[in-house]
Amino acid sequence: MTSYLACMGTRPEIIKMAPVYRTLKERGQTVRVLHTGQHDGMAQALYRFFDMTPDYNMHIERKVPTLSHLTAELMQGMDEQVARAQPDVVLVQGDTASALVGAMVGYFRHIPVAHIEAGLRTGLPEPFPEEKNRELIGRLASWHFPPTPKATANLLHEGIPAHQIHEVGNTVIDTALWVKRRMLHEQPDPGLAPDALQFLAKHLPARLLLVTAHRRENWGQPIRLIASAVGELLKRHHDLVVVWPMHPNPDVRQDIHTACNALSAECRNRLCLTEPLNYPSLISLLAHCHFTLTDSGGIQEEASALRRPVLITRESTERQELVDAGGAWLVGTDPDCIVEHASKLLNDKATYQSMQLSQSPFGDGQSSQRIADILTRMH
């Protein structure tokens, strides 16, 4: 039997690692979890939700707010935990500092590393430092699990040997569909925050727009522009209601509040600015919304599996597959462009339906089964 150490530290990593953890365990493998504490706030609730209690918990102090200090602290802490766990395989997901350092520690200790969601690239300096993290993990890993043909091509282009690459889809689709099934059959009440719940009880069945904006490149003026576009949409479309779970950063919140306070009371009434949603609530709203306006990578992927159109508030994306398949438009942060495209989705039924894809380009919900097949066969 092989022992795996799944290393993670942020919300998206937990969400995307959970089905791999579950599947390997169901097959009788030993899987332990190392939580690095990189984003601690939202992590514990997610671990509970996925029944994935960390075996090793790190506490990082981040006294000096630089990437070098974060990396050094992670390196020392993760190395100690990996030495205790003595796994046969290290699992990392995505492109965070925790994933990069997990891959480095595995490599330094001659423990093979499996990289889930390998091969995503913008080919640009942004996102910083994630784009480089992804490339560096690609140099260190022994198994690469890209989600799509495009991600596979990126890895081949960088000289990764073909026999190390296994295209499996994105594990986030497994998670989103699992949560949707669970809500349908076991837990119909997703436990929305009371403010959001009251808001929806008052307004539904109006058409719902779900907005999120968290990326560093959108902080400041771009977020103010997104907020003004949302305000304009509320002015123009009287049957529209908006739920916007806000990023915890106080400056980001201030910008959103300032833009939204300028709205008329009637429009402000149809807008719910709320705390980050717990995961099942997020999936529930995504499944019920008309479409989503977002800069989040994970939400683009999940929306495609739930057949919801996406307007992406970025200039470029490492998930071009959804744009190419016709399920998303890249609208940037120019309010005129956002309002024009959103209004088309609200007014034009045929266009709307054409953006509801029958199959997500990111996967079919079986990615973690494929990963488990490959890992258990090859190790």
Ligand SMILES: CC(=O)N[C@@H]1[C@@H](OP(=O)(O)OP(=O)(O)OC[C@H]2O[C@@H](n3ccc(=O)[nH]c3=O)[C@H](O)[C@@H]2O)O[C@H](CO)[C@@H](O)[C@@H]1O
């Ligand atoms: C700079 C950059 O490129 N960063 C990216 C970013 O990834 P992302 O864009 O996918 O991140 P988010 O949008 O934060 O998370 C998404 C997940 O969270 C769920 N969610 C969302 C809102 C909410 O209220 N409740 C929730 O449950 C949602 O359904 C989804 O599954 O951060 C990662 C780690 O820092 C990076 O690795 C990754 O490169």
